Amino acid sequence: xxxxxxKIIEVIFTTHEEGEMDCxxxxxxxxRLWSLVENGAEISEIVPALAAHLACCPECKEEYDxxxxxxxxxxQGLTSPPEA
Amino acid sequence: MAERILDRTNDEWLxxxxxxGEAQAPALDDLKERLQRGIFYxxxxxxxxxxxxxxxxxxxxxEDMAQDATLRVLNNLDSFRGDSMFTTWATRIAVRVAIxxxxxxxxxxxxxxxxxxxxxxxxxxxxPLMGExxxxxxxxxxxxxxxxxxxxxxxxxxxDRQFRALYAYAVQGVSLDVIAEELDTNRNALYxxxxxxxQKLRIxxxxxxxxxxxxxxxxxxx
Numbered sequence: 001x002x003x004x005x006x007k008i009i010e011v012i013f014t015t016h017e018e019g020e021m022d023c024x025x026x027x028x029x030x031x032r033l034w035s036l037v038e039n040g041a042e043i044s045e046i047v048p049a050l051a052a053h054l055a056c057c058p059e060c061k062e063e064y065d066x067x068x069x070x071x072x073x074x075x076q077g078l079t080s081p082p083e084a
Numbered sequence: 085m086a087e088r089i090l091d092r093t094n095d096e097w098l099x100x101x102x103x104x105g106e107a108q109a110p111a112l113d114d115l116k117e118r119l120q121r122g123i124f125y126x127x128x129x130x131x132x133x134x135x136x137x138x139x140x141x142x143x144x145x146x147e148d149m150a151q152d153a154t155l156r157v158l159n160n161l162d163s164f165r166g167d168s169m170f171t172t173w174a175t176r177i178a179v180r181v182a183i184x185x186x187x188x189x190x191x192x193x194x195x196x197x198x199x200x201x202x203x204x205x206x207x208x209x210x211x212p213l214m215g216e217x218x219x220x221x222x223x224x225x226x227x228x229x230x231x232x233x234x235x236x237x238x239x240x241x242x243x244d245r246q247f248r249a250l251y252a253y254a255v256q257g258v259s260l261d262v263i264a265e266e267l268d269t270n271r272n273a274l275y276x277x278x279x280x281x282x283q284k285l286r287i288x289x290x291x292x293x294x295x296x297x298x299x300x301x302x303x304x305x306x
Contacts, residue, residue, distance in 0.1 A: 001304045002207050004255045008234070009303075011254035012285045013296035023260070023275045031168040031176040057275070059260050067179045069130050070122035071172065079121040 014056050021053040026060045030067050037068065038075060097170040101161060112154060118171060119157075119178040120150035126182070133190075149185055153178035187259035194258055196266045199248045206235055223302075230294065230302060237288045246281040253278055 029050060036046055044051035054061045073079050092100065092111070100111035124146035127134055134142065157174045164173055219227070238247055249267065252258040264274040289295075 001300070005206060005234075005303055006300075007255045008238075008250075009296060009299045011250070012282050012289065022272055024272050027176070027180065030179075031173040034168060034172050059271075063179055063183055066126050066130065066183055067176055070126050070175055070179065073125045073129075074122060074175075079118075079125045081117070081121065 021049040023053075023057060023060055026050055026053045026057070027063065030064060034067075034071055038071065092170070094164075094166055094170040098161065098164070101158060112158070115157065115171075115174060116150045116154040119153050119174060120146050122175055123149050123153075123178060123182050126179075131186070146182075149182040150178065152185070153181040156181055184259075184261050187261050191258050191262040194252070194256075194262055194266070196248050196252060196263065199251050199256075206231055227302060230299065233289075233292055233294065237285055237292075241284050241288045242281050246277060246284075249274060249278050250281045 029047065033041075033043065033047065033050075037043065042051075043054070054064055070079070092114075097111065097115075100107050101115070102108075103111075124142060127142050127146055128139070134145075137145070153174070156177050160177065164170065242250065245267065249263055252263050253260065260271045260274050260278075264271045267274060269277075289299075
């Protein structure tokens with residue numbers, strides 16, 4: 001299948017309905033949700049609108065993944081400075 | 085020399101960062117160092133597109149990003165509501181700074197002016213010889229009719245601004261930040277513009293009886 005045609009078809013049919021979360025709201029909620037996410041909460045259960053936004057906004061998904069990656073690494077001590 | 089304090093409460097972070105030079109400087113250093121370590125981890129472990137860069141180059145990149153992020157945090161202290169750990173909030177800001185920088189670098193030569201007219205990127209017609217076996221004449225006709233409908237939708241349903249933004253975002257994979265700069269707007273307004281374009285097209289296609297499954301099946305079969 002033509003790659004450009006496939007991308008257009010996918011972006012059209014994966015959009016969400018009016019009234020869902022926008023990019024700034026999604027971004028502004030990341031730090032508030034972390035304490036729940038780090039304890040195993042599923043975004044789709046605690047804030048379905050944010051999960052729906054992440055599913056169709058690759059930019060916010062990229063930022064969410066980067067944020068959780070860094071936070072998990074910090075939690076596990078993977079970003080700690082070497083001990084003196 | 086001031087003592088380094090790596091773990092502060094939210095109030096201690098705010099007091100130090102809002103304080104005078106002697107109290108502020110070590111807090112700024114600590115915050116920058118913490119953000120830099122997180123960014124470096126992300127760049128070095130999660131970004132396969134940066135795998136050609138040396139560790140030194142990634143260190144330099146993460147230091148620059150952490151510097152920008154620290155200033156951004158400092159300028160936005162008033163917006164911290166205390167609804168998370170201070171460093172969690174700061175990390176969210178640092179992630180935005182880092183990823184925005186990476187997107188701008190990736191698309192530094194991008195221009196919306198280079199995007200062709202509506203629908204021109206689509207195949208001119210269905211190629212009956214493409215795929216593992218030739219298509220039947222009926223299938224070729226069906227594909228060409230649907231291609232015509234898609235072309236018509238892109239040119240008739242969308243404004244030129246919507247088409248170019250949607251094409252850059254969906255087909256070229258260009259970042260919203262970069263497209264927004266080109267269109268002299270902000271990311272959220274652009275997201276709304278593209279969202280509206282997607283919805284208009286979806287409604288148009290549904291009214292034409294064209295579902296995603298049908299289209300994928302029609303153009304995906306060989």
